[in-house]
Amino acid sequence: MASVLVVEDDPAIRAALIEILTGDGHVVRSAADGFSGLREVTQGPLDAVILDLGLPDLDGSDALRMIRGISQVPVLVVTARDDDAEIVRLLNAGADDYLVKPFSSGQLTARLTAVLRRVGRAVASVPGGLHEGPTATQGPMVVGELRVDAMARTAHLGGRELQLTRREFDLLAFLAGNAGRVVSKRKILTEVWRESYVDDATIDVHLSALRRKLGERAIRPRYLHTVRGVGIKLVTPP
Numbered sequence: 001m002a003s004v005l006v007v008e009d010d011p012a013i014r015a016a017l018i019e020i021l022t023g024d025g026h027v028v029r030s031a032a033d034g035f036s037g038l039r040e041v042t043q044g045p046l047d048a049v050i051l052d053l054g055l056p057d058l059d060g061s062d063a064l065r066m067i068r069g070i071s072q073v074p075v076l077v078v079t080a081r082d083d084d085a086e087i088v089r090l091l092n093a094g095a096d097d098y099l100v101k102p103f104s105s106g107q108l109t110a111r112l113t114a115v116l117r118r119v120g121r122a123v124a125s126v127p128g129g130l131h132e133g134p135t136a137t138q139g140p141m142v143v144g145e146l147r148v149d150a151m152a153r154t155a156h157l158g159g160r161e162l163q164l165t166r167r168e169f170d171l172l173a174f175l176a177g178n179a180g181r182v183v184s185k186r187k188i189l190t191e192v193w194r195e196s197y198v199d200d201a202t203i204d205v206h207l208s209a210l211r212r213k214l215g216e217r218a219i220r221p222r223y224l225h226t227v228r229g230v231g232i233k234l235v236t237p238p
Contacts, residue, residue, distance in 0.1 A: 002116055005041065074115045171210065180233065
């Protein structure tokens with residue numbers, strides 16, 4: 001069960017979405033316009049937002065940008081726009097996934113479940129390979145002075161909380177869950193991004209940002225080490 005906010009101005013569509021989601025066991029809140037949706041985001045914990053782009057008071061892409069300014073809650077965009085460039089722009093702006101109208105209840109359920117699983121999962125280090133561990137049982141991962149708590153989605157270095165974006169945290173948590181093990185960029189793309197259009201340069205940008213926040217540089221790594229031609233590994237500094 002998840003707490004889901006539906007932001008949709010069409011009463012019939014909004015009612016249908018609420019019926020589908022409550023039928024799946026979710027707790028549903030709703031808003032009929034963008035600013036009401038933003039207020040709902042600030043009112044209490046949410047596990048996901050389903051955001052229509054065609055809102056009467058605020059373009060959905062602007063609403064997405066404003067949501068990202070105050071929360072890292074997963075956002076599933078619902079749109080009638082099927083232009084590839086527009087979809088890529090929305091994903092790059094912070095959407096976690098999208099659905100193009102019209103869609104079936106099964107598609108909605110599957111996409112929402114995938115988003116919740118992808119964003120909320122914790123990673124664990126298990127002998128013999130990479131493994132996704134359940135968030136309910138995964139404790140904080142400690143590597144040297146670095147402490148990554150997948151449940152709380154927080155990371156601390158030497159007791160100081162790191163200010164990470166959602167994707168930076170996902171990447172760091174994945175590497176921490178496989179500490180001491182070289183992870184290929186292809187595996188990172190599969191397990192962290194799960195998006196076919198993302199390339200290696202995207203990982204490099206996020207790794208560079210992580211290094212800055214960890215107080216290191218690629219030429220003098222402490223935690224994040226590049227194994228040329230193989231991948232990345234997170235290690236305890238000597």
